[in-house]
Amino acid sequence: MQDRFIFSISTFPYKNYIEQLLAQEDVGEFPQVVGENSASFTLGLNNLGALLVQVVIAVALLFVGWIVATVLARVTQSILKRVRLDEWLTQFLGGNESLQGLSPTAILSGAVFWIIFLLGVVAFLDALRLTTVSQPLNAFLNQIFSFLPKLGVAILLLDLAWVVATISKMLVTQSARSLNLDRSLPLESREEGAPTMSVAEMLGNTLYWFVFLFFLPLILGVLNLEGSLQPVQNLLNDILGTLPFIFKAVIIAVVGWFVARIIRSLVINLMTAMGIQRIGQRLGLGQASLGESLATVIGTIVYVLILIPTAIASLEALQIQAITAPATAMLNEVLTALPRIFTAAVILILAYVIGRFVAEAVQNFLQTIGFDQLLVWLGIEPSPATATEPQGSSLGERPPHWRQPSEVVGIVTLVGVILFGAIAAVEVLDIPALSAFVSALVVILGRVLVGILILAVGLYFANLTFRILAGSGTSQARFLAQAARIAIMTFVGAMALQHMGVATSIVNLAFGLLFGSIAVAIALAFGLGCRGIAAAQVEEWIALLKGRNSTPE
Structure with a gap:
């Protein structure tokens, strides 16, 4: 119960x-x-x-x-x-x-x-x-339902921003495509296999997100998010304050770019009509040596000369000292150095043209006096397959497998003239390190050239001595001739290496050890091989001395 x-x-x-x-x-x-x-x-x-x-x-x-x-x-x-x-x-x-x-x-x-x-x-x-329990929930729901109208207005503003951004993107993309900006300013993909974004799409996407950025303060203000609204408002104010300068810089850059392209096309067509390509081919500055036609090279130089002042003016229009000051200073230095660079380029071109003329003249003169027989004079006979003189060879054409001595001298002459022109060019550029390098290079090449001449003269005299001794008809004449040739070549080689400055102390030491070892070898050979003869001769000398001493006065 x-x-x-x-x-x-x-x-x-x-x-x-x-x-x-x-x-x-x-x-x-x-x-x-x-x-x-x-x-x-x-x-x-x-x-x-x-x-x-x-x-x-x-x-x-x-x-x-x-x-x-x-x-x-x-x-x-x-x-x-x-x-x-x-x-x-x-x-x-x-x-x-x-x-x-x-x-x-x-x-x-x-x-x-x-x-x-x-x-x-x-x-x-x-x-x-149970009102004590329901009051917090009622307060929570009241906050939610009071926030819902604000959220609805924010969603409507977001939809409006999306509509405006979509329409703006479509208009900008179609306008850019109608102006053929994709063909004029192609963009390459950074990642391999990734789709390439065109200029029209890039401009459309940029404007698309800018529209959302402009609507963002309104949306945050409706939601009463003051803490998040202030940084966005400051960012938007900074962007709006910078936009006029950006538009001005972009307009300057675009106008300068179009002007540079037009002038480059005019210069290329004018140079082509004047026959600059034929003049360049006569001077050896054809498309085969430069990779591009001479008219295209001149047009590109003019194009760059116009773009540099345009870039300076565009950067100054931004009025952002942290960015524009270093870039403008660099471009001003480049623009200041352009006359010196142009002068140095003219000097090098003139040196090349003069060098080709002098090289052709030297080559023709040496061929006339029979300098191509130098290898025969030096005793170096070329093989029959390469001994025939190549037909129609010149410095501007592809060289054959065997070059005649006159061609080699012509090339050396051309290189020498270009090097002297390079010295003058680097002096104009006023770069001390480059000037010192080119001067040292010329000195080294001069020493090498003199060393080669010493070797050639030594080879001539070595072969001449060999022929004289070998034709004397004495016993062991060929052996003596070969030994004399080797001795002369060794001596001349040491002189040439020492003049070139290639390990002077090592060359002197090796030369001294070589001749010292030869002298010791001769002494040992004479001492060991002629020991009996030397003993008999010494005994004869001793007997003679004793006989003189025993004779009465």
């Missing part, structure tokens, strides 16, 4: 009365207690019934709220899937992996579910008259 009265409801007003009933030890006293408190017990049962009705109503409200939240969440999810919100946001953020597995549709539908379900929870708590 007591077990039927065991229930725990903290809000029941007659909890003490029921505990008193359960505390009676004698069952007989129970009717008396009930009789005394029958009126109070009836009132408690009525209150308990009302409480049960409130609980049932609260649970029903919570259940209905859950059903409504589930239905609205599914409806929201279905609508968002139909409008393809996930795909649109993925394309908007630029890439299939930009959301990193997040689904905006699932997030929004979940938010709708929990907001409606929280309304059901608040209704459940209000039905139970």
Whole structure:
């Protein structure tokens, strides 16, 4: 019987009365207690019934709220899937992996579910008259519903920004393509295999995101995000303050670029009409040696000379000292150095032209006096396959496998004239390090040339000595001739290397050791081979001396 009265409801007003009933030890006293408190017990049962009705109503409200939240969440999810919100946001953020597995549709539908379900929870708590618990939830929901109109206005502004940005991008892209900017200013892809972005697309995307940047302060202001609004507003003010200078610099650069292209085309056509290419081919400055035609080279030089002042003016129009000051100073130095560079280039070209003329003259003169027989004079006979003189060979054509000595001298003459012209050119450039390098190079090449001449003269005299000794007809004449030739060549080689400055101390030491070893070898050979003869001669000298000493005075 007591077990039927065991229930725990903290809000029941007659909890003490029921505990008193359960505390009676004698069952007989129970009717008396009930009789005394029958009126109070009836009132408690009525209150308990009302409480049960409130609980049932609260649970029903919570259940209905859950059903409504589930239905609205599914409806929201279905609508968002139909409008393809996930795909649109993925394309908007630029890439299939930009959301990193997040689904905006699932997030929004979940938010709708929990907001409606929280309304059901608040209704459940209000039905139970638990206002202390429901007040924080009511405040939270009031903040959410007060923020929803602001969020709606922000979404409308974002949609408006998207429409304006899309239209602006389309207009700019079509205008750039109609002006053929993609062909005039091609862009190369940085990564291999990546799609190449055209200039029109780059300009359209830039304007697209600029429109969103302009709408961003409005959106943040509607959402009352003052902390995030101030940096964006400062950035936008800086950009708007810099845009006029940027537009001015861009206009200067574009106009200068177009003018430079037009003038380059005019110069190339004018030079071609004047026959500059034929003059260049006569001077050896044809397309084969330069890689481009002479008219194209001159046009490119004029193009660069126009672009440098244009770049200086464009950088000065930006009025950003941290960027423009170093760049402008560098371009001014280049522009100041251009006359010296042009003068040095003219000197080198003149040296090349004069060198070719002198080389041709020297080559023709040497061929006339029979200098091509130099190898025969020196005793170096070329092979029959290469001994024939090449036909039509000149310094401007592809050399054959065997060059005549006159051609070699002509090339050396050309290189010498160009080197002297290079000395004058680097002096004009006023670069001390380069001047010292070219001067040292000329000195070294001069020493090498003199060393080669010493070797040639020594080879001539060595072969001459060989022929004289070999034709003397004496015994061991060829051996003596060969030894003399080797000795002369060794001596001359040491002189040539010493004059070239190639390890002078090592050459002297090697030369001294070589001749010292030869002298020691001769001494040993004479001493060991002629030992008996030397002993007989010494005995004869001793006997002669003794005979003189024994003769009476």
